[in-house]
Amino acid sequence: MKRQTVYLLITVLFALASQAQPTRGPGKPAPLSPVISAGQTGKYVALLVGVAQYDDPLIEDLNYPLEDIKELADILMNYHFKRSDIITLPNPKEQLFFETLNKLTSTLGPTDNLLIFFSGHGELVRDRNYYWLAADAQKGSREGWISVPLMLEALSEVDCKHTLLIIDSCHGGAVFKQVPASKKGSVADALRANSDVIRQYGELKSGEAITSGTPQEVVPDKSHFFAALKTCLTTNPYQYVLSSGLFNCIREHVISSQNRAIFKGIKITPQRSKVNYLDDKGGEFIFYKPTGVRVAETRRIEPPVTSTQTIKVSKGTQELTVRARPGQVITIQASGSLVAGPNVGVVTPIGKTHYLLFSLSHYNLEPSLPHGALLYRFAPDETWRYCGDLCTLQAPASGEATIQLTVNDNNQVDNSGAFVVQVQVR
Structure with missing residues (x-):
């Protein structure tokens, strides 16, 4: 053990590696969540x-x-x-x-x-x-x-x-x-x-x-x-x-x-x-990582929805604008299924929390919500919310809302198939 007299091992990127007990089991892999290229420059x-x-x-x-x-x-x-x-x-x-x-x-x-x-x-x-x-x-x-x-x-x-x-x-x-x-x-x-x-x-x-x-x-x-x-x-x-x-x-x-x-x-x-x-x-x-997989970015759906719009959600984030009267109801209804990678199997818009005997929370964008579920939010800096196969929203006072939809999966590059999502203004 590194001495309790305060011997510090510092992995501060000046890299020295950790030390001591023979217990090093990595446990179940917790996959990294992706980010998008920021035009990174410099060495x-x-x-x-x-x-x-x-x-x-x-x-x-x-x-x-x-x-x-x-x-x-x-x-x-x-x-x-x-x-x-x-x-x-x-x-x-x-x-x-x-x-x-x-x-x-x-x-x-x-x-x-x-x-x-x-x-x-x-x-x-x-x-x-x-x-x-x-x-x-x-x-x-x-x-x-x-x-x-x-x-x-x-x-x-x-x-x-x-x-x-x-x-x-x-x-x-x-x-x-x-x-x-x-x-x-x-x-x-x-x-x-x-x-x-x-x-x-x-x-x-x-x-x-x-x-x-x-x-x-x-x-x-x-x-x-x-x-x-x-x-x-x-x-x-x-x-x-x-x-x-x-x-x-x-x-x-x-x-x-x-x-x-x-x-x-x-x-x-x-x-x-x-x-x-x-x-x-x-x-x-x-x-x-130059050889890594590039993640799907946010895709803008045009034109704005004024009555009914059907889209597919699988990889990345789908963003659309809904125009309605203040207080008018907006419904999001989803069907279909997708395969969220080889280790998770088929999921529907309601998502699932376990596969066989292990939890799927490690693979979530939003840990507290079911894996693979359809999620929505009104702004990029908001928390993702659960939609599942049906959610009902209310148009804001301005009458115009920007809605983002995605799958609760931090490894969307592995997804095949798609959810068929209908957005309707009533």
């Missing part, structure tokens, strides 16, 4: 740091950080990271760490993306001073202790578009201390985002972190957090995934593995938020 640069062996015999060595940063480097090659832009630091001393960080960040421009992953011991002193332990760290002094606030302050001077830290360590959540609540809505909101919202996240600056646990939690040497990170990135079929989507996938995997009856390891609570010192304007880091 992708990663600093992956793993500290497993320490000069001081009083500091416990770790088994997995070096293996994890090597694996992560290979995975990132599939996400538009050039090999020359992926720097791995196995067992660095404090001075080498900062020299490498300064050299790397000096090459970044205003459209570039920086990923830092760190895995190794850490110290949390007096519940507020947070350090990573470099290979030359000494137990009884601050020599070889990397000050995380000092590192973040240095990163605040770097002019790049997106910065993401991934931290897999004891007390990793300390990186968020004295930081206000998360900058955006729920993770589900980010996963539901249409192409316009995704484009906005890509254009806005971001400075955030994903950690394996809270400031109080310890994490194992062989971490099921890193196992989840690895699984989410290697099984993702999509071209574009937001950092919030990655976090959601990691969290679902961790929860799933910890809920298994055979789990005997240390339980952790992954966290995600903005990071103090870093310039965050509400954007998100976007993972770009």
Whole structure:
């Protein structure tokens, strides 16, 4: 176990991999939810740091950080990271760490993306001073202790578009201390985002972190957090995934593995938020996989509906304008069926919650609603609502409403068949 004396493993995208208990079951896959291309520009640069062996015999060595940063480097090659832009630091001393960080960040421009992953011991002193332990760290002094606030302050001077830290360590959540609540809505909101919202996240600056646990939690040497990170990135079929989507996938995997009856390891609570010192304007880091599947975008239905319109809903979001008198009734009636991927089978507009013996909530856009159900909403930033095979709405006071329809499925690229939906103004 990473020492409770506050040895932090930080998966801050300076990548060191998690550590310790032999319990690493990935659980049932929690698929990533897709995003749409935001015209992503700039290069992708990663600093992956793993500290497993320490000069001081009083500091416990770790088994997995070096293996994890090597694996992560290979995975990132599939996400538009050039090999020359992926720097791995196995067992660095404090001075080498900062020299490498300064050299790397000096090459970044205003459209570039920086990923830092760190895995190794850490110290949390007096519940507020947070350090990573470099290979030359000494137990009884601050020599070889990397000050995380000092590192973040240095990163605040770097002019790049997106910065993401991934931290897999004891007390990793300390990186968020004295930081206000998360900058955006729920993770589900980010996963539901249409192409316009995704484009906005890509254009806005971001400075955030994903950690394996809270400031109080310890994490194992062989971490099921890193196992989840690895699984989410290697099984993702999509071209574009937001950092919030990655976090959601990691969290679902961790929860799933910890809920298994055979789990005997240390339980952790992954966290995600903005990071103090870093310039965050509400954007998100976007993972770009050139070989991934591009997701169907929102399709605009014309002309506006004034009486009756029949459309098909299967992949992507269908958007239409309904014109009616204020207070007039709008009915949405759906029939037909579709196959929502090879593992789910046939679904009708009412959806279903289970397939054979497992829950389908992992595959939902809206976790609380039946999988594969027909959903609707009035605006891109609203929560999806259940329609099923019949729902009745009321025209707003303006008499004109924009309605979006979609299938409650975060992997719509696998869908075949369609729901036949009739929208009628009465």
